[in-house]
Amino acid sequence: MGKTTRLLPGEGTDKRGPDGYLGYLLRQAANGYRHRVETSLRETGLTQPQFAALTMLDAYPEHSSADLARIALLTPQTMSTILRNLENAALIRRHPHQEHGRKRRIELTDAGRQVLVRAKRLVYALETDLAEGFSEEEQRTVRRWLVAAGGRSLEGGATKP
Amino acid sequence: MGKTTRLLPGEGTDKRGPDGYLGYLLRQAANGYRHRVETSLRETGLTQPQFAALTMLDAYPEHSSADLARIALLTPQTMSTILRNLENAALIRRHPHQEHGRKRRIELTDAGRQVLVRAKRLVYALETDLAEGFSEEEQRTVRRWLVAAGGRSLEGGATKP
DNA sequence: TGCCCATTGTCAGAACTCTGATATTAATGT
DNA sequence: ACATTAATATCAGAGTTCTGACAATGGGCA
Numbered sequence: 001m002g003k004t005t006r007l008l009p010g011e012g013t014d015k016r017g018p019d020g021y022l023g024y025l026l027r028q029a030a031n032g033y034r035h036r037v038e039t040s041l042r043e044t045g046l047t048q049p050q051f052a053a054l055t056m057l058d059a060y061p062e063h064s065s066a067d068l069a070r071i072a073l074l075t076p077q078t079m080s081t082i083l084r085n086l087e088n089a090a091l092i093r094r095h096p097h098q099e100h101g102r103k104r105r106i107e108l109t110d111a112g113r114q115v116l117v118r119a120k121r122l123v124y125a126l127e128t129d130l131a132e133g134f135s136e137e138e139q140r141t142v143r144r145w146l147v148a149a150g151g152r153s154l155e156g157g158a159t160k161p
Numbered sequence: 162m163g164k165t166t167r168l169l170p171g172e173g174t175d176k177r178g179p180d181g182y183l184g185y186l187l188r189q190a191a192n193g194y195r196h197r198v199e200t201s202l203r204e205t206g207l208t209q210p211q212f213a214a215l216t217m218l219d220a221y222p223e224h225s226s227a228d229l230a231r232i233a234l235l236t237p238q239t240m241s242t243i244l245r246n247l248e249n250a251a252l253i254r255r256h257p258h259q260e261h262g263r264k265r266r267i268e269l270t271d272a273g274r275q276v277l278v279r280a281k282r283l284v285y286a287l288e289t290d291l292a293e294g295f296s297e298e299e300q301r302t303v304r305r306w307l308v309a310a311g312g313r314s315l316e317g318g319a320t321k322p
Numbered sequence: 323t324g325c326c327c328a329t330t331g332t333c334a335g336a337a338c339t340c341t342g343a344t345a346t347t348a349a350t351g352t
Numbered sequence: 353a354c355a356t357t358a359a360t361a362t363c364a365g366a367g368t369t370c371t372g373a374c375a376a377t378g379g380g381c382a
Binding site: 192195196199208225226227237238241245263264265 | 359360361362363369370
Binding site for chain 2: 020021022023024025026027028029030031032033034036037048049052072073074123126127130131133134138139141142143145146147148149150151
């Protein structure tokens with residue numbers, strides 16, 4: 001039996017690499033980047049979605065869970081899950097909204113603010129890696145493509161006239 | 162009518178849209194595209210990862226679960242989960258490999274082949290949408306960026322010298 | 323006033339993805 | 353021959369994401 005040395009198809013053979021399907025490359029890119037982010041965030045214990053939620057909450061403290069879901073293009077259930085985990089970790093706090101009966105006000109705790117400061121440094125370093133090797137114009141092309149590819153997916157839209 | 166109200170911050174205000182962080186845009190793009198793919202695949206009952214796994218198995222019928230995980234840049238556990246669901250749905254079959262004791266040979270069932278034919282038509286239509294509005298050169302830029310962003314994430318690599 | 327409906331939030335269940343741990347088998351080294 | 357290492361596959365548990373279903377609140381309209 002020879003040692004067929006790692007001839008996995010795909011190095012230049014098939015749909016991998018720069019010749020692959022865009023959808024396939026998109027999924028792998030997102031998986032790979034998330035993996036790198038969470039490895040880097042390991043010491044903070046945050047996941048990529050948790051980091052994104054904390055960042056949004058810090059920027060827009062008035063927003064409800066439903067608001068955040070709309071901003072992030074996620075379903076209310078998904079955002080609810082992420083916030084529940086942040087609350088269990090004592091990084092956010094929720095208390096009943098005075099005027100609006102069902103709404104709840106969300107706040108970062110001190111621990112939440114502290115961990116967010118550390119996490120931002122780690123993630124922004126990776127963010128600059130993401131642009132490395134691409135000109136300003138190329139980056140604009142990439143951004144434009146990403147926005148088009150996402151395509152405001154869950155836009156319940158139509159609002160039925 | 163209009164109902165242009167939707168004043169959530171982020172239309173042109175902040176980190177959303179084409180000015181947002183690349184990592185953030187990447188996650189949203191992948192989420193949105195996956196959502197569109199699975200909506201389109203609804204009638205087949207397949208998910209995007211299941212579709213990818215079936216496609217790979219059809220192209221490389223000799224490969225084991227571990228091989229597929231390497232090709233797709235996923236962990237063996239993840240690929241194992243996907244294959245288990247495909248097996249429960251009777252779209253693939255696994256029987257013990259003759260020569261190699263622990264390896265298992267994976268095969269598409271007739272149902273698996275049939276569903277894959279239908280799914281390919283649905284997904285490839287979306288794939289062309291993904292390139293619409295971008296020149297050949299711009300598409301090359303996007304592909305190159307996606308490959309760099311993914312960065313062969315889990316490459317256990319180094320193999321400890 | 324009282325009913326309809328949109329908004330907000332949650333529970334349940336499924337699939338994907340990771341880390342960590344474990345068992346089994348093959349290949350290798352002394 | 354025996355021990356070590358590598359590869360394959362799986363179990364367990366956590367977090368993210370969806371669909372589907374439901375309760376509670378608030379506003380609008382007959």
